[in-house]
Amino acid sequence: MATTARGRPALPQGIGRVTPGWWAFFAATLIVLAFGIVAIIRELTAGMVATGMRDVGTAGGATWGLYISMVVYFIGVSFAGITVAALIRIFDIERLRPIARMAELLTIVSLILGAFAILVDLGQPLRGITNLFGFARPQSPFFGTFSLVIAGYLFASIVYLYLGGRRDAALMAKHPGRLQRFHRWWAAGYKDTEAERRRHYQTSFWLALGIIPLLIVAHSTLGFVFGLQVGRPGWYGTLQAPAFVALAGVSGVGHIIVLAAIIRRLLGAQRRITMEAFSWLGRFLMVLLAVYLYFMVVELLTLLYATPEVEKRLSDALLTGTYAPIYWGSVAALVLPMIALMWQALARRWNVGILVASGVLVNLAAIGKRYLVVVPSQTHGTLLPYEVGSYSPSWVEYGVVLGLFALGALLVGLFIKSFPVLPLEAEEEVSVDA
């Protein structure tokens, strides 16, 4: 096993060892993050006039834009963590175990990003925090987003990650180094006794069981934010909530495939994250994608068949008008991965490259579809005969969104460098004990 310059045995998985490549990665994320912060400062000082958003109606704009699309997208990605955990615990899919922790990490990071995306969308961000604690109303669909998603779901996921990591933390804490104190804190006296293992098995099962309803509610609640609004054509509908859950699954599982492939390559963990694991994720993504495509077709048929006047204006804008490139681009980015996944499933040969490409494509499609839910109903969906509006994000919005992605990459990178992102294995334990 490799040793560091000071003669200490190196920590497994390159923890605490920041190579030039990693420095470059951190520097790059920090630069993009700084750009995002500049954009936020611009928005805070000038007001939301710095964004491309304008009032619906006489001003002919969209008052929810890229930010809310990203809120929905980020919270959708958080689907990954608990789902993978649940697959492992409830369906006993052991092959996915090495992916569990990075999936939980992805959940936590994306929820944090979602929370930040909500904050930047508020005209009064500070009040957003204080007033929600004081006056939040359960009658508003936002209550679920605030209390269940941010408080419940995020907190539960952190608890899950924390408890699941205690064993590895205890192993890492045996190892001298700058991170020892952190690992010791995380382990919190874990001795890896039989009783502790049994207890953890119990809690992780009950936690997974408790979080799954929370996950469905949390993602549905976002659907309700839109689906309950009679006054906005294209939003009102019973299908919104289930479709939101399905697309959340698609983007979340797509994202975990990409992250798993990157970490597999980085850590040379081809043996740990097996092709079977990828085939499981691929098949799971295929099923979710099929469900979502079904919802999409149903929605499209309803839109084209019945079509009241306003819906017609909206569907024209979506299918042939202003939003057609995004619409058909998203459809292509959903159908192509579906074909690729089906072909791989039938051939029983899985290719990581194709899976990663599918993961990236479905995520682009998810962003596109979220955008198409949020924006066109505002610009083309006014019930009174206002003129058709338009919306295009400003550099501030793009900057903030890029900054959020950079923050996410930074958090994931920091975690990889400070804690075993793959659960430790027998031989790695040996090297720690040495």
Next chain:
Amino acid sequence: MAKYGMVVDLERCQGCRACMEACKVENNTTESMFWMYVFRFEEGTYPDTKMSFLPRPCQHCDNAPCVKVCPVGARYKREDGIVLTDPDRCIGCRYCSLACPYGVNYFNYQKPQDAYYALGIDWEDPDVTSVTGGVVPPYKNPDHDLLYGEEQRRTAGGGHAKGVMEKCTFCVHRVENGMLPACVETCPTNALVFGDVSDPDTPISRYVRAREPWHLLEETGTEPSVMYVGGKPPTLALTEIERPKARV
């Protein structure tokens, strides 16, 4: 308890937009905000065209979607039927604006001071002061700073602060002092009638009894306090003659 309502007589409205002007003066709204807005529609193709007008204040719905969705209770309905925004509570999420099918909500995208009319004028100029008497805008109606209603919130005038939502208040500061809303007071053709609909002897109640009022976008189930008589509900076939030119 009084229950306020408004009747808009489309047969009398001549589309002069004096109500919009009166609202702006009374409530000091900034350039892009039209708490009261009058659609000017054109129908058909030249030369067989027909013009029609449709004033659109906030409908002060009894089943207000904006009140339902407000996450912090900044948008609320008073017992007398007026729907108001508390600018000190509003977090600026703009959900109300999307829940509202009428498009009556206006958001302060910037500091109101930066969005008023006639920003480029030198107010110290003697030619200007001879007209203004030395008053430097933005003029602020002092009544807006007072607290109104049982719940004593600072709701009149919409608050005019960056990052919060505002909309028509039925001129709550005037109504509470026994006056009519500015738009109603100004209307030269008496197309707007305001009053207590729960009292059968008010002019508005007589109006409602004599004519057959209809509501705007009845199908959305919002139960508006604003009623229309004469004319017909607007359809998307109508096109606006001109679009408000306003800088946000």
Next chain:
Amino acid sequence: MRRGVTATMVVAGILLMIIGYFGAAPWGADTVANSDPRITLAPTLFVLGVIVVFSAAIVYELLPDRERR
């Protein structure tokens, strides 16, 4: 002991959530005039309830055994 504390926390958390929810929502209130929560800081109680329920898992695992004390 361990099970008792955990169960108490879960029950207390759920109770807090119920109190917080109905304290924040004026369901059945006779006035539409004011949309403030009935109990001050009721939404915070709800969030606290969620946190208490899931903290029970930490307590269950981290509570030291009786023998060691």
